[in-house]
Amino acid sequence: MGLNPKSPALVLASTSPRRRELLGRIGLEPARIAAPEIDETPLKGELPRDYVARLARGKALAVARAPDEVVLAGDTTVAVGRRILGKPADEGDLRRMLALLSGRRHHVWSGVCVVGTDERPRVRVVDTIVAFKALSAAEIDWYVETGEGMGKAGGYAIQGRAETFVRFLSGSHSNVVGLPLFETRALLTSAGIALG
Template identity: 45%
Template sequence: MSPQIILASASPRRSELLKQIGVRHRVVSVDIDEAPLPHEAPDAYVARVAAEKSEACRLVDRSGLPILAADTSVILDGRILGKPEDLQHAIEMLSRLSGRTHQVFSAVSLRGDRHWQALSVSEVRFRPLSHQEIVAYWQTGEPCDKAGAYAIQGLASTFIESMAGSFSGVMGLPLFETAQLLAQQGITILP
């Protein structure tokens, strides 16, 4: 069957989440500068990056299909925690998250006949983590390319004491908000 949308992301997690809700899609990865602007608020940052991804994809994909993009960031004390650069950076991030509650902002951008956006904000509380656990977790390879140096759907699920919000949003694509945006474009999940 032909795709309903273009997913402007190389993230296998986002693709799997779309498959989970039955949205047929084709992946077109785009490369943009994801550095935060000076003094940029976390919600504005994820919304801007998601919109820039969908726009960059629109410029290279001429299929005419709606384009979906997303961006997810881990926020602690009002600061964006990006992806870890190395073991030391992961230790620093996970040590800061240890025993604390942080937020995960996940923005979705959909470009069709118009541009729509949505934002999901979730709260995640980590149990206290030991230095040895953090190093062992890094050595699994799982946190290497993840915002905040963890994957909620993987081994880090054992770190999470509680969560309020969107599990799929913490993974990288909030499905509730995504389904609402797709409906705006006439793509329904359920008949």
């Protein structure tokens, strides 16, 4: 499965290897990858849903697009209530996040934006509910020592060792990894990307 020869070229506005791997699951390889430069600081009082939608749209529009290209951008964050958990600043921050997630449910929000050849941004927001088991101090220490949670929203990677902490998940698993494939496929199809 691949791109139809008449299909527009796909530009992935993300340097995330996870997003590229996820696109590969639906048979897509970006024609090029671009790193969007935008400020990712949440606005005062901004809800997680609005935050990921704004960032996905901003990233997609920040990338230069040729007339025959379609740009795909995404943003994923972890939220406990209205509180947005970004990427941990250091190991202490990672420990704080894991302690906050321990034994409770949280939301993983993703915004996906596709800008097609018609220049119209199409945005979808996806919410997945995840519940962690109660984590012991030893389990938190073990996970921090793996280094896996650094650079990840919410301080964990569900596709890695942290999956052993998940006792419940409702919604899209690929969303928690970093790109909800059902919604992404629909957006790309609507923008003229041919998928088998």
